Amino acid sequence: MNIIEKLQWRYATKKFDKGTEIPQDKIEILKHAFNLTATSYGLQPVTMIVVKDEKLKAKLQENAFNQQQVGDASHVLVFAILEEVTSEFIHDYFKLVKSIRDTPDEILNPYKDFLVNDFGKKTIEEIHQWSTKQAYLAMGNLLTVCAVEGIDACPMEGFDAQKFDELLQLSNKKLKSVLIMPIGYRAVDDMFAGFKKVRRNVEDTVIEL
Numbered sequence: 001m002n003i004i005e006k007l008q009w010r011y012a013t014k015k016f017d018k019g020t021e022i023p024q025d026k027i028e029i030l031k032h033a034f035n036l037t038a039t040s041y042g043l044q045p046v047t048m049i050v051v052k053d054e055k056l057k058a059k060l061q062e063n064a065f066n067q068q069q070v071g072d073a074s075h076v077l078v079f080a081i082l083e084e085v086t087s088e089f090i091h092d093y094f095k096l097v098k099s100i101r102d103t104p105d106e107i108l109n110p111y112k113d114f115l116v117n118d119f120g121k122k123t124i125e126e127i128h129q130w131s132t133k134q135a136y137l138a139m140g141n142l143l144t145v146c147a148v149e150g151i152d153a154c155p156m157e158g159f160d161a162q163k164f165d166e167l168l169q170l171s172n173k174k175l176k177s178v179l180i181m182p183i184g185y186r187a188v189d190d191m192f193a194g195f196k197k198v199r200r201n202v203e204d205t206v207i208e209l
Helices: 003-009 024-035 054-062 068-072 087-101 105-121 124-148 161-167
Strands: 046-051 075-082 175-184
Touching: 003 124, 024 046, 024 124, 046 054, 046 124, 054 068, 054 161, 068 175, 075 124, 087 105, 124 175, 161 175
Parallel strands: none
Antiparallel strands: 046 075, 075 175
C-alpha cells in the first residue's frame, strides 16, 4: 500500500486483540520515530513512556474512564512533558549540539541566551501549553508511523493525568502526562474497522495559492 492507502486503513481503534503483542522490533521503530519527531527549537520537551505490563495497564484503564482500549492494547504510550523548562535543560541541549556538530560558541551562545531569556519570562502555564503542543506533534507523527508499520492505535485525551502520574511515578522524573495512545492490533470483531472514513473534500480543507 502507498502512504494514502495506509492512512485510509488507519482508524481510532476501539477494540484491540488482547492476545496479540507488537513485536519488539516494531516497538524499537516507534521509539526511534518518536525521538526523531520535530519539536520547537529542537528542544524535545516530551518523554514517551511505553507501558507493556498487564497489571499496570489494568490500573491505567481504571483511571482512563475504564476505556477498554487501554487494558486490551499490546502497549500503552504515555506522552509526558517537563514540569518546567529550566535554563539547565536549555544549556544541556546546547552542549549536545556542540558535541555532535562542533558548532562554535560564537554561533551557539546568542541563540542559547535568547532561549534562556525567553523561557525565563514565560509562566509555568505558558510553558506547559508550549510543551503540550510538542506532545501533539509527537503523537501525530507516531500515528502515521503506526499506519505505515501496520500497527493500530487510538489517540486519547480522556484520562486522569494526576492518577497516571502517580501510577507511573512521573513526579520523580519531573514529568507530567498529557496524552496517551494505546497501540496493538485490531480485534476481528471491532465494527469500527469497517466503517468508511468521514472526511470533508480535500478542496474544502486545503487552499492552494
